[in-house]
Amino acid sequence: GQQVMQIPQYQHVQEGEDFTTYCNSSTTLSNIQWYKQRPGGHPVFLIQLVKSGEVKKQKRLTFQFGEAKKNSSLHITATQTTDVGTYFCAGHTQGGSEKLVFGKGMKLTVNP
Amino acid sequence: NAGVTQTPKFRILKIGQSMTLQCTQDMNHNYMYWYRQDPGMGLKLIYYSVGAGITDKGEVPNGYNVSRSTTEDFPLRLELAAPSQTSVYFCASSLRQGRSGANVLTFGAGSRLTVL
Numbered sequence: 001g002q003q004v005m006q007i008p009q010y011q012h013v014q015e016g017e018d019f020t021t022y023c024n025s026s027t028t029l030s031n032i033q034w035y036k037q038r039p040g041g042h043p044v045f046l047i048q049l050v051k052s053g054e055v056k057k058q059k060r061l062t063f064q065f066g067e068a069k070k071n072s073s074l075h076i077t078a079t080q081t082t083d084v085g086t087y088f089c090a091g092h093t094q095g096g097s098e099k100l101v102f103g104k105g106m107k108l109t110v111n112p
Numbered sequence: 113n114a115g116v117t118q119t120p121k122f123r124i125l126k127i128g129q130s131m132t133l134q135c136t137q138d139m140n141h142n143y144m145y146w147y148r149q150d151p152g153m154g155l156k157l158i159y160y161s162v163g164a165g166i167t168d169k170g171e172v173p174n175g176y177n178v179s180r181s182t183t184e185d186f187p188l189r190l191e192l193a194a195p196s197q198t199s200v201y202f203c204a205s206s207l208r209q210g211r212s213g214a215n216v217l218t219f220g221a222g223s224r225l226t227v228l
Contacts, residue, residue, distance in 0.1 A: 033216065042202055042219040043155070088154065092215065099170065100145075100215055104154035 004091055006103035013079050014111050021106045023072040023089035030092045032065055032072045033100070038085040046087075074106075081110050113138050116220035118203050124226045125193040133188040133223050135203030143206045143215065144186040146170075146178065148199040149222075155202065161186055162208075193227045200224050 003026040013019050031050045035043040047056055049065035056063045062075040072089055086105040119134045142163050147155040157170030161180040175197060177189040204217040
């Protein structure tokens with residue numbers, strides 16, 4: 001079945017640093033979504049990418065969908081303590097599966 | 113709008129007991145989902161529904177049952193609770209128009225279940 005893998009699973013950065021996390025699918029995706037879960041909270045939708053090569057920005061967060069629509073990246077610039085949490089990517093396979101398959105998440109901690 | 117509401121927020125069960133986790137949404141969403149999240153882990157799909165009267169299994173359906181008699185409600189039933197079902201359970205809903213339509217999930221606050 002479809003698998004979505006996130007790399008790395010854990011990321012610890014110093015406040016102010018930049019970093020990138022990646023999401024890779026075993027199959028071609030029709031779209032990819034990113035969610036953020038704060039500690040003790042529930043996942044909250046951040047963004048959806050649909051087109052091959054699409055890039056979207058939300059303040060210090062930049063999301064990209066790969067040309068082959070099998071991978072995605074999230075780049076955070078000048079990390080802040082408010083960025084702490086677990087970031088999940090999730091995707092539907094081409095053909096419009098009803099199931100949204102989540103990766104295992106990337107847990108971000110920030111050293112102030 | 114309240115969004116997605118889950119009850120209870122916390123529950124402790126003894127092995128072999130049964131219970132129902134309630135989930136209701138007031139956004140007129142057609143799709144609803146149940147996920148479980150084990151400590152430090154990702155989200156695993158238990159069951160989902162694409163509309164009233166229609167349910168289907170996800171990755172980890174064993175030990176659970178669901179029903180979808182109305183658009184708003186999607187309860188999750190645990191029969192014969194086992195320690196392996198200790199987890200945080202999230203209900204989610206989405207409005208999906210067609211198989212290629214956007215499917216952005218709105219999650220409930222979660223139900224933390226401990227089976228002893």
